[in-house]
Amino acid sequence: MVNVAILGFGTVGSGVAEVIYTNNRQIAQRVSDPVEVKYILDVRDFPDSPFADKVIHDFSIIENDPEVDVVVETIGGATIALEFTRRALAAGKSVVSSNKELVAKHGCQLMKLAKENNVSYLFEASVGGGIPILHPIRSCLAANELDQISGILNGTTNYILTRMIQAGLSFEQALKEAQAKGYAEQNPAADIEGHDACRKICILASLAWGRHIAPEQVPTEGITAITLADVAYAKAAGMKIKLLGRALRRDDGKVAAYVAPHLVKEETPLANVVGVFNAISVVGNAIGDVMFYGQGAGKLPTASAVVADVMEAAKAKGYIKSNYWEEGGEDVVFSSDEVESQWYARVSGQEEGPGWKKLGAADGQSAWLSEGKLTPAQAKAELKGLEVKTLFRVLD
Amino acid sequence: MVNVAILGFGTVGSGVAEVIYTNNRQIAQRVSDPVEVKYILDVRDFPDSPFADKVIHDFSIIENDPEVDVVVETIGGATIALEFTRRALAAGKSVVSSNKELVAKHGCQLMKLAKENNVSYLFEASVGGGIPILHPIRSCLAANELDQISGILNGTTNYILTRMIQAGLSFEQALKEAQAKGYAEQNPAADIEGHDACRKICILASLAWGRHIAPEQVPTEGITAITLADVAYAKAAGMKIKLLGRALRRDDGKVAAYVAPHLVKEETPLANVVGVFNAISVVGNAIGDVMFYGQGAGKLPTASAVVADVMEAAKAKGYIKSNYWEEGGEDVVFSSDEVESQWYARVSGQEEGPGWKKLGAADGQSAWLSEGKLTPAQAKAELKGLEVKTLFRVLD
Numbered sequence: 001m002v003n004v005a006i007l008g009f010g011t012v013g014s015g016v017a018e019v020i021y022t023n024n025r026q027i028a029q030r031v032s033d034p035v036e037v038k039y040i041l042d043v044r045d046f047p048d049s050p051f052a053d054k055v056i057h058d059f060s061i062i063e064n065d066p067e068v069d070v071v072v073e074t075i076g077g078a079t080i081a082l083e084f085t086r087r088a089l090a091a092g093k094s095v096v097s098s099n100k101e102l103v104a105k106h107g108c109q110l111m112k113l114a115k116e117n118n119v120s121y122l123f124e125a126s127v128g129g130g131i132p133i134l135h136p137i138r139s140c141l142a143a144n145e146l147d148q149i150s151g152i153l154n155g156t157t158n159y160i161l162t163r164m165i166q167a168g169l170s171f172e173q174a175l176k177e178a179q180a181k182g183y184a185e186q187n188p189a190a191d192i193e194g195h196d197a198c199r200k201i202c203i204l205a206s207l208a209w210g211r212h213i214a215p216e217q218v219p220t221e222g223i224t225a226i227t228l229a230d231v232a233y234a235k236a237a238g239m240k241i242k243l244l245g246r247a248l249r250r251d252d253g254k255v256a257a258y259v260a261p262h263l264v265k266e267e268t269p270l271a272n273v274v275g276v277f278n279a280i281s282v283v284g285n286a287i288g289d290v291m292f293y294g295q296g297a298g299k300l301p302t303a304s305a306v307v308a309d310v311m312e313a314a315k316a317k318g319y320i321k322s323n324y325w326e327e328g329g330e331d332v333v334f335s336s337d338e339v340e341s342q343w344y345a346r347v348s349g350q351e352e353g354p355g356w357k358k359l360g361a362a363d364g365q366s367a368w369l370s371e372g373k374l375t376p377a378q379a380k381a382e383l384k385g386l387e388v389k390t391l392f393r394v395l396d
Numbered sequence: 397m398v399n400v401a402i403l404g405f406g407t408v409g410s411g412v413a414e415v416i417y418t419n420n421r422q423i424a425q426r427v428s429d430p431v432e433v434k435y436i437l438d439v440r441d442f443p444d445s446p447f448a449d450k451v452i453h454d455f456s457i458i459e460n461d462p463e464v465d466v467v468v469e470t471i472g473g474a475t476i477a478l479e480f481t482r483r484a485l486a487a488g489k490s491v492v493s494s495n496k497e498l499v500a501k502h503g504c505q506l507m508k509l510a511k512e513n514n515v516s517y518l519f520e521a522s523v524g525g526g527i528p529i530l531h532p533i534r535s536c537l538a539a540n541e542l543d544q545i546s547g548i549l550n551g552t553t554n555y556i557l558t559r560m561i562q563a564g565l566s567f568e569q570a571l572k573e574a575q576a577k578g579y580a581e582q583n584p585a586a587d588i589e590g591h592d593a594c595r596k597i598c599i600l601a602s603l604a605w606g607r608h609i610a611p612e613q614v615p616t617e618g619i620t621a622i623t624l625a626d627v628a629y630a631k632a633a634g635m636k637i638k639l640l641g642r643a644l645r646r647d648d649g650k651v652a653a654y655v656a657p658h659l660v661k662e663e664t665p666l667a668n669v670v671g672v673f674n675a676i677s678v679v680g681n682a683i684g685d686v687m688f689y690g691q692g693a694g695k696l697p698t699a700s701a702v703v704a705d706v707m708e709a710a711k712a713k714g715y716i717k718s719n720y721w722e723e724g725g726e727d728v729v730f731s732s733d734e735v736e737s738q739w740y741a742r743v744s745g746q747e748e749g750p751g752w753k754k755l756g757a758a759d760g761q762s763a764w765l766s767e768g769k770l771t772p773a774q775a776k777a778e779l780k781g782l783e784v785k786t787l788f789r790v791l792d
Contacts, residue, residue: 019539019682029606030538124536130683132528132536140520140528142426143415143703210425269689272668286415286700287526287690293665294686304682307539 002031002314005039005062005093007084008075009046009055012098012125015303016072017051020310027307031314038068041084059084063091070313072306073097078105089113089121094313098125098306104199108212111324120322122309127153127200128278130301131294132308134323137207137282144284146208148248150395153200155276155296156184156191157223157243162274164231165240171226183276193222194243194259201245204280205257209249212328213257219336221260225390230346233359233367237344239263240271244395250334258336263344263394269293270395340373342394348387355382365389398427398710401435401458401489403480404471405442405451408494408521411699412468413447416706423703427710434464437480455480459487466709468702469493474501485509485517490709494521494702500595504608507720516718518705523549523596524674526697527690528704530719533603533678540680542604544644546791549596551672551692552580552587553619553639558670560627561636567622579672589618590639590655597641600676601653605645608724609653615732617656621786626742629755629763633740635659636667640791646730654732659740659790665689666791736769738790744783751778761785 004020006013017037020027028034039062040046040054049055062068071088073095075081081102088095090113097103103110103123114121124134128151137146152158156178163174175192178184190196198220205213223243234241242264247257264271269291273279278296283289295301345354345368350361356368370379379391400416402409413433416423424430435458436442436450445451458464467484469491471477477498484491486509493499499506499519510517520530524547533542548554552574559570571588574580586592594616601609619639630637638660643653660667665687669675674692679685691697741750741764746757752764766775775787 015682023539023541023681026541027539131686132532135536136528136532139708140531140701140704142707143419143423143700145419145422267668267670269665269668272663272665274663284700285419286411286696286703288694288697290527290688290690292686292688295684298684300682301684304539304680305536307682308536311538312535 002033002035002069003038003067004035004070004072004310005041005068006037006072006074007041007081008073009040009042009044010074011299012302012306013040013072013074015299016074016306019300019303019307027311031311033314035310035314038065059087063087068093070094070096070310072310073099074306075099076101078102082106085110086113089117089119092117092119094120094122096306096309096313097123098302099123100126100196100199100203104202104215107203107206108325108327111322114322115324120313120316122313122323124309125302125305127203128280128292128294129296129298130304131278131280131292131296132305133204133280133292134207136292137204138323141282141284141287141290144286146249147283147285148246149201149204149208149280149282150244150246150270151201151204151280152242152270152273152278153197153245153280153296154191154243155278156188157197158273158278159183159276160192161223161226161241161243164226164228166274168228170228171224192224194220197243197245197259201247201257201259204245205247205255206325206328207323208247209255211326211332213255213332214328217257217328217333219258223261226261227390229362229365229367230390233346234263234344236359237263237369238266239394240266241392242270248339254334255332256334256336256339261392263392265395268395337376340375341396342373343370343379344368344392344394345379345383346389347383348389354386369394398429398431398465399434399463400431400466400468400706401437401464402433402468402470403437403455404469405436405438405440406470407695408698408702409436409468409470411695412470412702415696415699415703423707427707429710431706431710434461455483459483464489466490466492466706468706469495470702471495472497474498478502481506482509485513485515488513488515490516490518492702492705492709493519494698495519496522496592496595496599500598500611503599503602504721504723507718510718511720516709516712518709518719520705521698521701523599524676524688524690525692525694526700527674527676527688527692528701529600529676529688530603532688533600534719537678537680537683537686540682542645543679543681544642545597545600545604545676545678546640546642546666547597547600547676548638548666548669548674549593549641549676549692550587550639551674552584553593554669554674555579555672556588557619557622557637557639560622560624562670564624566624567620588620590616593639593641593655597643597653597655600641601643601651602721602724603719604643605651607722607728609651609728610724613653613724613729615654619657622657625758625761625763626786629742630659630740632755633659633765634662635790636662637788638666644735650730651728652730652732652735657788659788661791664791733772736771737792738769739766739775740764740788740790741775741779742785743779744785750782765790
């Protein structure tokens with residue numbers, strides 16, 4: 001018997017209990033041992049839940065129960081979740097998490113703690129929801145030197161951009177619709193300003209190249225400046241606007257990671273990822289391009305990834321299965337200011353452009369595509385004297 | 397030190413040697429042990445190869461060398477490859493294979509033999525080339541009851557269909573081009589008649605649902621009947637023609653698997669998989685839709701998957717990591733004749749259709765889409781009296 005304690009009975013936590021309950025037979029078969037939820041820790045009670053009798057309010061019960069094998073942390077944030085994760089690992093329990101903020105900030109020390117205690121710390125659900133991505137990077141792509149990762153890592157912003165592109169809604173209208181549908185929170189800043197995508201590209205890059213890359217090292221730009229004019233000009237160029245988290249490895253081993261809107265050619269797989277779906281494209285020196293696509297959030301998809309990690313931790317008794325990377329530092333990264341790309345610019349004024357290829361003009365403004373590849377500073381220099389409204393990279 | 401013996405120094409085998417050599421440092425770090433090629437078995441010599449000194453011609457040297465940990469079988473076919481795989485497993489060596497024919501025919505007995513000898517039998521590269529798919533099904537999606545798998549599993553046919561769709565080439569022209577580019581063999585039957593895709597959907601379905609599904613249980617139709625008229629009518633309906641391998645699980649646990657051309661709606665991710673790329677879409681009861689995309693063939697992408705399996709087998713010393721499924725039988729499958737779908741038909745004659753939605757007519761023939769979902773027998777009954785040229789399912 002594998003006993004699981006779930007910390008936090010919100011959307012993901014309740015999904016985890018549901019998946020363990022619904023797919024109990026198959027899970028037991030695959031783990032060669034039944035997997036059961038023993039405790040659910042929450043500040044609230046859930047008298048109407050079928051799991052009501054498992055709800056407790058005192059973490060030390062879990063910490064001190066030698067029967068608990070795996071602790072699922074779906075609290076979120078980096079305060080109480082950090083404390084409980086530390087205590088669970090120190091108590092010799094494997095921990096599975098969907099908490100991207102915690103992993104992006106403190107993953108390195110938590111994985112070290114897991115290693116010291118010979119247990120697993122796994123967090124597949126922290127990036128791409130249900131999409132298998134961390135596990136494949138760690139195992140299936142392990143024979144490759146990875147060159148770059150580019151991902152649509154946030155379903156909320158992809159939904160908003162999709163509605164702007166497909167239905168002609170303004171950013172504000174699309175955001176309101178996303179909020180009404182429950183895809184965006186009432187305070188949508190973490191999504192629309194790119195912070196959620198930033199945490200995810202940090203986790204991906206850290207795992208891919210083996211040293212911690214912190215959110216502070218990742219320049220992050222959201223989607224709030226994008227207008228329907230940008231959407232229309234992109235379309236005129238055969239492209240779609242997507243918010244991408246990117247990480248690129250240079251020959252010297254240093255990595256540049258950043259989050260920003262990009263113009264993506266319509267025929268590429270990433271351009272065709274619509275709505276709340278996520279997709280992560282990885283380029284390796286043997287495998288070439290490979291892409292992983294699916295639901296990047298939601299109760300059951302996220303729970304699917306959490307429970308798969310629970311099963312892996314359960315099967316790994318006495319044989320650590322854990323993500324791992326080393327401490328980071330200044331020497332790990334290079335600046336995205338050094339990364340060259342083609343650029344898209346929308347500027348005030350219709351007549352005098354920067355000498356780039358003109359995409360169109362209307363309403364006292366015009367849009368342009370650079371001819372060659374430029375660093376951000378070079379692009380800005382070529383646009384000197386113009387009032388730049390938006391300036392986005394074009395994905396190769 | 398992990399010693400590898402490669403059986404067969406063709407495209408994939410030489411790619412495996414190259415990847416192990418090129419990415420040696422990272423591989424050693426990730427396995428916590430250096431991985432080296434000790435032997436290459438082939439009937440030929442390769443005096444100009446950097447690996448010339450490793451080439452041998454006698455399998456028993458490998459079989460009897462206790463230093464060989466992992467045998468890579470990239471011979472292909474199901475005769476000598478079967479014998480060597482059996483002998484390697486019986487000698488206590490893990491075997492990694494890219495051989496879909498062997499796995500689809502004899503996988504079940506080989507996995508049993510691996511289990512008896514406490515070694516791994518892994519074959520990620522047998523489906524989707526470099527794309528991680530078997531491993532994710534076995535681990536990352538393990539918390540799900542899977543409902544269906546639909547894949548573009550053959551790059552040659554996808555290349556031919558892409559050229560028909562994008563460049564207006566006839567089937568014959570596109571096939572010739574594919575042969576000229578090395579994407580299709582001089583005898584292209586295994587690809588264009590769907591047998592290659594059939595083997596792959598067998599492997600996927602067997603792994604997903606735990607019992608062997610044999611090629612004889614999978615009705616298989618290739619792409620040779622598709623004309624540019626079909627391509628144009630599909631386009632008029634907002635769809636693209638794709639050769640899919642599909643497997644669907646019914647509530648009673650039985651599985652129907654088949655290979656056939658399908659009309660796929662243009663906005664779906666599978667429709668946008670072009671050229672020699674492959675993609676596999678999996679639907680699970682928790683995760684919903686998830687798709688894996690990449691290069692389904694080719695020297696280095698396939699080698700990427702083989703070497704990842706080698707690394708997994710190497711790390712698993714004393715802890716078996718193996719794919720596994722039970723023997724099959726009549727009771728495993730139900731007939732695809734019971735699977736309902738919408739249908740596309742091209743028939744002789746322009747005026748009198750079957751009462752379905754007319755897509756268009758020209759050159760003495762016309763094309764139609766059924767209104768509702770029908771079994772194949774029902775569709776044929778509704779088309780009674782008409783000369784049916786092509787009859788394809790529409791993917792939901």
